[in-house]
Amino acid sequence: MNIPQGFLFAGVSAGIRKEGRLDLGLIFCEEKGISWGVFTKNTVKAAPVLIGKKHIKNLVTRAILVNSGIANACTGKEGLERTERVLKALSDLLSIKKEEILPASTGVIGEQLPEEKIIAKLPDLVKKLSPSNYADFAKAIMTTDTFPKISSQLTGDGIAILGIAKGAGMIAPHMATMLAFILTDAKIDKKDLQTLLLKAVEESFNRITVDSDTSTNDTVYALASGKKEIGNWEEFCEKFQRVLYELSYMIVKDGEGASKVIKVIVKGAKTKEEAKNFSQAVANSLLVKTAFYGGDPNWGRILAALGKTQIPFDPEEIEIYLNGIPWIKKLKTQNKEEVLKNELRKNDIELLIKLKRGKQNYWMLTCDLTEEYIKINASYRS
Amino acid sequence: MNIPQGFLFAGVSAGIRKEGRLDLGLIFCEEKGISWGVFTKNTVKAAPVLIGKKHIKNLVTRAILVNSGIANACTGKEGLERTERVLKALSDLLSIKKEEILPASTGVIGEQLPEEKIIAKLPDLVKKLSPSNYADFAKAIMTTDTFPKISSQLTGDGIAILGIAKGAGMIAPHMATMLAFILTDAKIDKKDLQTLLLKAVEESFNRITVDSDTSTNDTVYALASGKKEIGNWEEFCEKFQRVLYELSYMIVKDGEGASKVIKVIVKGAKTKEEAKNFSQAVANSLLVKTAFYGGDPNWGRILAALGKTQIPFDPEEIEIYLNGIPWIKKLKTQNKEEVLKNELRKNDIELLIKLKRGKQNYWMLTCDLTEEYIKINASYRS
Numbered sequence: 001m002n003i004p005q006g007f008l009f010a011g012v013s014a015g016i017r018k019e020g021r022l023d024l025g026l027i028f029c030e031e032k033g034i035s036w037g038v039f040t041k042n043t044v045k046a047a048p049v050l051i052g053k054k055h056i057k058n059l060v061t062r063a064i065l066v067n068s069g070i071a072n073a074c075t076g077k078e079g080l081e082r083t084e085r086v087l088k089a090l091s092d093l094l095s096i097k098k099e100e101i102l103p104a105s106t107g108v109i110g111e112q113l114p115e116e117k118i119i120a121k122l123p124d125l126v127k128k129l130s131p132s133n134y135a136d137f138a139k140a141i142m143t144t145d146t147f148p149k150i151s152s153q154l155t156g157d158g159i160a161i162l163g164i165a166k167g168a169g170m171i172a173p174h175m176a177t178m179l180a181f182i183l184t185d186a187k188i189d190k191k192d193l194q195t196l197l198l199k200a201v202e203e204s205f206n207r208i209t210v211d212s213d214t215s216t217n218d219t220v221y222a223l224a225s226g227k228k229e230i231g232n233w234e235e236f237c238e239k240f241q242r243v244l245y246e247l248s249y250m251i252v253k254d255g256e257g258a259s260k261v262i263k264v265i266v267k268g269a270k271t272k273e274e275a276k277n278f279s280q281a282v283a284n285s286l287l288v289k290t291a292f293y294g295g296d297p298n299w300g301r302i303l304a305a306l307g308k309t310q311i312p313f314d315p316e317e318i319e320i321y322l323n324g325i326p327w328i329k330k331l332k333t334q335n336k337e338e339v340l341k342n343e344l345r346k347n348d349i350e351l352l353i354k355l356k357r358g359k360q361n362y363w364m365l366t367c368d369l370t371e372e373y374i375k376i377n378a379s380y381r382s
Numbered sequence: 383m384n385i386p387q388g389f390l391f392a393g394v395s396a397g398i399r400k401e402g403r404l405d406l407g408l409i410f411c412e413e414k415g416i417s418w419g420v421f422t423k424n425t426v427k428a429a430p431v432l433i434g435k436k437h438i439k440n441l442v443t444r445a446i447l448v449n450s451g452i453a454n455a456c457t458g459k460e461g462l463e464r465t466e467r468v469l470k471a472l473s474d475l476l477s478i479k480k481e482e483i484l485p486a487s488t489g490v491i492g493e494q495l496p497e498e499k500i501i502a503k504l505p506d507l508v509k510k511l512s513p514s515n516y517a518d519f520a521k522a523i524m525t526t527d528t529f530p531k532i533s534s535q536l537t538g539d540g541i542a543i544l545g546i547a548k549g550a551g552m553i554a555p556h557m558a559t560m561l562a563f564i565l566t567d568a569k570i571d572k573k574d575l576q577t578l579l580l581k582a583v584e585e586s587f588n589r590i591t592v593d594s595d596t597s598t599n600d601t602v603y604a605l606a607s608g609k610k611e612i613g614n615w616e617e618f619c620e621k622f623q624r625v626l627y628e629l630s631y632m633i634v635k636d637g638e639g640a641s642k643v644i645k646v647i648v649k650g651a652k653t654k655e656e657a658k659n660f661s662q663a664v665a666n667s668l669l670v671k672t673a674f675y676g677g678d679p680n681w682g683r684i685l686a687a688l689g690k691t692q693i694p695f696d697p698e699e700i701e702i703y704l705n706g707i708p709w710i711k712k713l714k715t716q717n718k719e720e721v722l723k724n725e726l727r728k729n730d731i732e733l734l735i736k737l738k739r740g741k742q743n744y745w746m747l748t749c750d751l752t753e754e755y756i757k758i759n760a761s762y763r764s
Contacts, residue, residue, distance in 0.1 A: 044689030044697050074685050074697055076713050109682020110713065216686050286668075287759055294760030300491020303456050304598050307426030315426050315456055331458050331492065370760075371753035377669055378676030378752075 002152040002160035003131055004185035006030045006225030010128035011136030014121040016069035016107075016114055024118060025140035026125050027064040027181060028094065031225045035061035035102060036194040038201045040218035046073035047080045047113075048103035051087070052219060055102050059190070061223055062100040064181055065090055066141045067118060068166070069107040071177075073216035082113045089119045093126050104179050104219045106143055106166060134164065141166040141179055144376055146254055151246035153239035157231040159186045163243040167251040178205060180220040180247055185227040186236060196237060197222045204244035208252050208365045209283050220244075252365045257372025260347045262292055265363045268355040274311055275362035278353065281305045283366035292349065293368035297340040299328050302353070313357060321352040384534040384542035385513055386567035388412045388607030392510035393518030396503040398451035398489075398496055406500060407522035408507050409446040409563060410476065413607045417443035417484060418576040420583045422600035428455035429462045429495075430485035433469070434601060437484050441572070444482040446563055446603055447472055448523045449500065450548070451489040453559075455598035464495045471501045475508050486561050486601045488525055488548060516546065523548040523561055526758055527636055533628035535621035539613040541568045545625040549633040560587060562602040562629055567609040568618060578619060579604045586626035590634050590747045591665050602626075634747045639754025642729045644674055647745045650737040656693055657744035660735065663687045665748035674731065675750035679722040681710050688735070695739060703734040 007029055014024040037056040039049050055061070065087065072079045083103050091098040105113070128136070138148035141164070149165040167178030182197070201220055230236050253261050264283045269275035282288055285305035291298040303315055320327040323343045326334035333340075343349070389411055396406040419438040421431050437443070447469065454461045465485050473480040487495070510518070520530035523546070531547040549560030564579070583602055612618050635643050646665045651657035664670055667687035673680040685697055702709040705725045708716035715722075725731070 041692050042686060042689035043692055043694055044685050071682070074682050074713050076698055108680075109686060110680075110715075216682075216689060286755075290756055290759035293756065296760070298490075298492075300453070300456050300598075303426050304424060304491060307424035307598060310423050310425055312425055316458055331456050333492075369756060371756045373668075374672055374675065374751060374753045374756060377672035378678070 001134070001150065002154040002162060003134060004160035004162055004183050004225060005227045006185055007183050008129035008131055009133040009137040010125050010130070011133065011140030012121055012125045012128060014067070015117050016067055022136060022140035023068045024121055024125060025066045025137040026129065027137060027183065027223070028129050029062050029223055029225050031227065032060045033062060033223045033225050034188060034190050034193055035221060035223045036190065036197050037102065037222070038197060038220045040216060042216050044074060044216045046071050046105060046217040047075055047083045048072055048105045049217060049219060050080060051083055052102050052104065052221070055099050056221070058099050060100050061102060062096040063090065063094060064102045064104065064221055064223065066104040066179060067113070068141050068143050070105060070111050070113050071107045071109045071217050072105040072113045073109045075110070075112050078112060082115045086113070086115050086118050090122050093122055102221050104217070104221070106141065106177055106179055106217050109216060134162065138164045143177065144168045144256055149247055149250040149254070151243045151250070153243050155232065155235050155239050157228065159184060159228050159230060159236060161240050161243045163247045165247040165251060168254045168256050178218045178251060180205065180244070182220065182222040182240070182243060183225070184240070185225045186230050187226040187228060188224045188230065193222055193224060196240060200241045200244040203241060204248040207363060208248045209280070249365060252367050255367035256376045257370040257374070258367030259293060259370055260349055260368050262349045262351055262366050262368065263363060264366060265350065265352045265361065266355065267352065267361045268357055269360040269362070270358035272360045272362065275360045277309045277311060278306055278355070279362045279364040281309045282351070282353070283364040286369055289366065289369035292344060293370050295341055295344040297327070297337060297344060299333070306353070313355060317356045319354040323350050383516070383532065384536040384544060385516060386542035386544055386565050386607060387609045388567055389565050390511035390513055391515040391519040392507050392512070393515065393522030394503055394507045394510060396449070397499050398449055404518060404522035405450045406503055406507060407448045407519040408511065409519060409565065409605070410511050411444050411605055411607050413609065414442045415444060415605045415607050416570060416572050416575055417603060417605045418572065418579050419484065419604070420579060420602045422598060424598050426456060426598045428453050428487060428599040429457055429465045430454055430487045431599060431601060432462060433465055434484050434486065434603070437481050438603070440481050442482050443484060443605055444478040445472070445476060446484045446486065446605065448486040448561060449495070450523050450525050452487060452493050452495050453489045453491045453599050454487040454495045455491045457492070457494050460494060464497045468495070468497050468500050472504050475504055484603050486599070486603070488523065488559055488561055488599050491598060516544065520546045525559065526550045526638055529636060531629055531632040531636070533625045533632070535625050537614065537617050537621050539610065541566060541610050541612060541618060543622050543625050545629045547629040547633060550636045550638050560600045560633060562587065562626070564602065564604040564622070564625060566622070567607045568612050569608040569610060570606045570612065575604055575606060578622060582623045582626045585623060586630040589745060590630045591662070631747060634749050637749035638758045639752040639756070640749030641675060641752055642731055642750050644731045644733055644748050644750065645745055646748060647732065647734045647743070648737065649734065649743045650739055651742040651744070652740035654742045654744065657742045659691045659693060660688055660737070661744045661746040663691045664733070664735070665746040668751055671748065671751035674726060675752050677723055677726040679709070679719060679726060681715070684735070695737060699738045701736040703736070705732050
């Protein structure tokens, strides 16, 4: 793992979730860090989202505090006050300003944050801060995740980019019950970080879907400690982008109950918007997702999903490829059922749809839909 | 059951599906019937939809021919020709014009209609025609349905309205793998029938969702034998509407794997469109649907679904009622968990969401999402 310089991590159990489960995480930036954030577009925004949106505008960011178990969403004025008091307590301990901390929460909506429990654990959390405790932090932010999500890159200049994320369900474009933290020791302007983050999110987290639900808490924070000059800007951007893509891939892979990741690629649409609509229709179709789960080469469901957009097209012109193998051309299957079934059994599937309408492309990452998704979500809260 | 005068029904097994399973149905109108139809908005339209759209424009309709097992969608020119040949054979047997028959198909997409099997069975089908065989017809059009869907009404004037439908999955507004046939012995203008049907569909089939997928085959045909004068137009419309509502309710009740029907009512939106968007967001949310399945009063998911629309509103202003019982007001639960859980255990649930933004209302029928849905759809084709 490439840990950027200037960052310390910690994760503790504050008793928000089950006893002994890590549920409170802290990232501390030893320098005057530069940050930016991207948040949920849901009208209902959690308290930490409302506060984070303000705090990222400050010139200096020193810490990120995250809890799992309680989302602190739909909690009104009281929810805001509770987060403010927690941040105040932490800022006193760290001798920084409360406005220099970015908060994030994930978990059940509609319940108040147990601030006493959290505040009581803050000294312990701060004591545990260390460059090597990033895995504890990654575990502390998990909810229905089955594995911690960590990705890192190192540039030729020796700049490290580390991404830590959580998210498994309620995943849809414009994010979801999804939190991601991107850290780098690069020296970068706030303006440049903002531009870079927005672009990278557009090509990663905004292209994933598990259940097309959008959460009230989705947040991506980027934080730079400024320790190292960027020599090769293009390489830096490319590696930064790769960290976000890998994290978004991991989230889909860990999609609640998912058994496979499907990359839906639409090529040859008239407009970008059209390509996006087609991709989303296929990636979100429950019938397509269950067919992939069942390993059933039921291509009619893909065409039906494309048609659901009501965008006019000629079905005969559509070509479909499965992991590069021709599947459908002129409404006829191009390969033996057994060959196709074999491809569908794989855990990583590329579904390429060629439209011959124009030159615009789009892609989305989705997963299959299994009985396990229902089990998890019918009983999550209790 | 109130069977309108002038109609004969039949259902036979043509071997399209499993041996012995009824899969071919016929309705014959003894008079020169008046018809209209409403079809899927999916860009990919099945062959019978393309043909039916033309045939309803004719002044006279004498028969409706339906098969299950094969949808005859994504079958190109050959699919159209096969249906045309089947209709020609039937028209010869019935001594009517081919254009006086309305076709419909439901089943697997992308496979050609076994026209020889069907044509070979047509004489038997015609021989079985009788006013009492409507149940055979209803059974012949079923796919994943677990029960035949029949509803009827009788007006004070003695006019009968009979509706027969099929549909269980791929159900979403602007219809689905959903077929419905509404028959009446009323004497009615084509123009009036058209207006009435469009309005009735808007308040029934266009408000149901099982999985937000839209099929390539959805069709509602209305056919009037003209045997009886309508005395009370309003009563007739009201009863006609009721037949469609009851059929659409039955389809949601039989939603693949569903254990309960949920009527989502949104009141107090600024515009009708807004009310509709809110209703759809809640009715289609997998997280809401699984929470209802699990009997979990997880109201945060309802607010998150409303917020997903990105329509601005104040969460504190939202009131939620469950079967008439206050649930949420100012983001606080208004009743004991046990009381709410008890309501969620019921098979018929009314979820009322009050917005206090304006005067526009909308409602949708949806169902819960269970493991059974996945099982059915992961293996449907094989």
